[in-house]
Amino acid sequence: MRVLGIETTCDETAAAVVGLAEDGRGLVLSNEVLSQIAEHAAYGGVVPEIAARAHVEVADRLVARALAKAGTDLDGIDAIAAAAGPGLIGGVIVGLTTAKALALVAGKPLVAVNHLEAHALTARLTDGIAFPYLLLLVSGGHTQLLAVRGVGDYVRLGATIDDAIGEAFDKVAKLLGLAYPGGPEVERLARSGDPERFALPRPLLGRQTPDFSLSGLKTAVRLEAERIAPLSEQDVADLCASFQTAVVDVVVDRTRVALRAFQAIAPRPSALVVAGGVAANGAVRRGLQRLATESGLRLVAPPLDLCGDNGAMIAWAGLERFRLGLMDDLDAPARARWPLVAAPAPVEAGGA
Numbered sequence: 001m002r003v004l005g006i007e008t009t010c011d012e013t014a015a016a017v018v019g020l021a022e023d024g025r026g027l028v029l030s031n032e033v034l035s036q037i038a039e040h041a042a043y044g045g046v047v048p049e050i051a052a053r054a055h056v057e058v059a060d061r062l063v064a065r066a067l068a069k070a071g072t073d074l075d076g077i078d079a080i081a082a083a084a085g086p087g088l089i090g091g092v093i094v095g096l097t098t099a100k101a102l103a104l105v106a107g108k109p110l111v112a113v114n115h116l117e118a119h120a121l122t123a124r125l126t127d128g129i130a131f132p133y134l135l136l137l138v139s140g141g142h143t144q145l146l147a148v149r150g151v152g153d154y155v156r157l158g159a160t161i162d163d164a165i166g167e168a169f170d171k172v173a174k175l176l177g178l179a180y181p182g183g184p185e186v187e188r189l190a191r192s193g194d195p196e197r198f199a200l201p202r203p204l205l206g207r208q209t210p211d212f213s214l215s216g217l218k219t220a221v222r223l224e225a226e227r228i229a230p231l232s233e234q235d236v237a238d239l240c241a242s243f244q245t246a247v248v249d250v251v252v253d254r255t256r257v258a259l260r261a262f263q264a265i266a267p268r269p270s271a272l273v274v275a276g277g278v279a280a281n282g283a284v285r286r287g288l289q290r291l292a293t294e295s296g297l298r299l300v301a302p303p304l305d306l307c308g309d310n311g312a313m314i315a316w317a318g319l320e321r322f323r324l325g326l327m328d329d330l331d332a333p334a335r336a337r338w339p340l341v342a343a344p345a346p347v348e349a350g351g352a
């Protein structure tokens with residue numbers, strides 16, 4: 001079984017082919033990605049119109065390359081998957097429409113994949129783990145703790161009440177004058193910084209529900225930066241290290257609380273899983289490894305090229321859905337917003 005996956009929800013155009021190994025794991029047969037970082041760098045962030053146009057310019061070539069590198073053509077593909085959201089709508093439409101056109105021409109089923117579900121299922125591609133597992137999803141737009149019970153079956157244990165962690169990294173980088181995208185830059189500079197120089201807050205630490213809040217921490221970094229301006233290189237490194245350490249403390253504490261909340265869902269997770277762009281951060285991974293060891297659990301963190309946005313995760317989520325018979329019609333909508341967990345039904349005022 002082989003599935004083609006297309007990803008265009010943000011600033012990476014990506015296409016990949018994955019297959020299925022005998023042990024149930026995925027086989028990444030090709031994984032092509034073109035980042036638009038250079039196009040957006042001058043603006044300090046992703047410009048939606050520029051992103052959509054850049055996707056159009058490269059999508060077909062990238063698909064052809066992904067097929068060629070996998071040693072196949074469309075005839076050798078069983079289903080075609082694309083991220084149908086959530087994300088920047090212009091880009092989502094480009095990738096989804098490309099997939100629909102290919103599906104129509106080749107007479108293959110279409111799978112409209114939720115980008116967050118693709119991050120969530122990556123650990124099954126790389127490590128073949130069983131359900132249920134505890135997932136910390138930490139990306140540019142999302143920060144959530146989820147019990148993953150099956151494909152399409154997610155229970156939200158906690159989430160950020162303001163900024164996503166990746167967004168906080170990007171904003172801190174920007175206010176310190178670092179290059180976009182900020183997460184990797186903050187991590188690089190933090191290596192030569194003093195994590196204890198600035199006493200930054202650890203928002204919601206110790207709270208009994210596994211939620212996050214990042215905006216106060218980001219503001220505290222800004223106030224410290226303004227207080228000691230102008231900033232030397234060492235000041236910037238110390239601020240990065242202090243910020244990153246505060247984030248790790250919060251992540252470990254919130255995830256520990258989520259592990260306790262998980263007991264109400266299922267007796268024991270098969271693993272602690274981290275996914276999304278921020279999962280590439282070494283300090284975050286080390287903190288979670290400590291927690292996993294202390295809890296007698298295995299930590300599964302994707303290899304670095306599968307943490308950020310990629311086509312392989314879309315192809316894999318497509319494969320997981322396809323083999324369950326979860327295909328989509330050619331009128332599947334592109335969605336700017338598409339929560340992984342449906343919001344609970346509103347409680348009617350005065351209702352029983």
Ligand code: ATP
Nearest residue numbers: 139140141142166167183184276277278280281309
């Ligand atoms: P979403 O998946 O929520 O729709 P997205 O697709 O834009 O958002 P990803 O591509 O999964 O997000 O992740 C990008 C984010 O990860 C950015 O905020 C980036 O700064 C952050 N990031 C990447 N590498 C690192 C790192 N080494 N340390 C911290 N953050 C990082």
Ligand code: MG
Nearest residue numbers: 010011012309
């Ligand atoms: Mg990205």
Ligand code: FE
Nearest residue numbers: 139277308309
């Ligand atoms: Fe993402």
